[in-house]
Amino acid sequence: MSIVETVLIFAGIPAGITAVLAAGVFGRSAMHQPNRYRPGRPWTYAPAWYVPHPDAVPDSDSARAAIERSTKATAAVGGASGEW
Amino acid sequence: MSGEVQTTTGSQLRYGPVGSQRDGGPFTPRQLARLDEALTLSSKESGLTFSVYVGELKAPARGHAESLFERLTETSVLVAVSPGQRVLHIVTGPESAKRLPNRACALAALAMRASFSSGELSGGIVIGLRMLADAAGSA
Numbered sequence: 001m002s003i004v005e006t007v008l009i010f011a012g013i014p015a016g017i018t019a020v021l022a023a024g025v026f027g028r029s030a031m032h033q034p035n036r037y038r039p040g041r042p043w044t045y046a047p048a049w050y051v052p053h054p055d056a057v058p059d060s061d062s063a064r065a066a067i068e069r070s071t072k073a074t075a076a077v078g079g080a081s082g083e084w
Numbered sequence: 085m086s087g088e089v090q091t092t093t094g095s096q097l098r099y100g101p102v103g104s105q106r107d108g109g110p111f112t113p114r115q116l117a118r119l120d121e122a123l124t125l126s127s128k129e130s131g132l133t134f135s136v137y138v139g140e141l142k143a144p145a146r147g148h149a150e151s152l153f154e155r156l157t158e159t160s161v162l163v164a165v166s167p168g169q170r171v172l173h174i175v176t177g178p179e180s181a182k183r184l185p186n187r188a189c190a191l192a193a194l195a196m197r198a199s200f201s202s203g204e205l206s207g208g209i210v211i212g213l214r215m216l217a218d219a220a221g222s223a
Contacts, residue, residue, distance in 0.1 A: 050137075078181040080192070081173050
């Protein structure tokens with residue numbers, strides 16, 4: 001056997017098998033949730049504010065305008081907090 | 085938070101700051117669709133305007149969440165989640181607090197914490213929104 005054949009058989013085949021197994025184990029979850037949150041990891045995404053579909057609530061247009069222009073100051077009354 | 089409006093899947097409106105917007109948000113399209121559905125259904129059922137803020141809350145976090153809430157209407161409910169700091173705040177206004185007592189908010193916060201601590205970010209937000217909408221009842 002030449003050196004090339006030896007390397008292909010004893011390094012290439014094990015590397016190929018390892019790659020196939022790794023893709024089978026990790027590939028699916030990586031495709032499904034490429035940016036899954038894990039507690040303790042830093043959060044590098046920009047802040048985002050999600051609002052309901054405009055058809056769902058009558059005043060969502062004004063809510064959207066209020067978020068964008070900050071026209072008034074509605075007092076916060078209650079709520080709850082939590083840490084994890 | 086001078087808002088740039090982005091339209092993503094499911095006619096979802098998303099507000100984020102201009103400039104530092106990264107390619108690819110924290111949620112997959114399927115998670116965004118679930119979030120959109122939960123937001124829309126909760127708001128429709130209860131008549132309250134739910135909105136979800138996901139991002140850093142500057143210290144003091146409660147004060148930052150309340151200052152975000154100031155821009156909303158009196159019937160709004162803000163769910164502010166900071167995954168990096170591992171804190172969440174639910175803020176109600178003058179009208180929405182009548183429908184949602186602090187006890188109900190605390191219960192929803194508890195359920196959200198349980199999901200978040202197991203890494204379920206979008207799932208926890210959806211569960212919290214449903215619980216808040218159930219507690220508020222129909223308009």
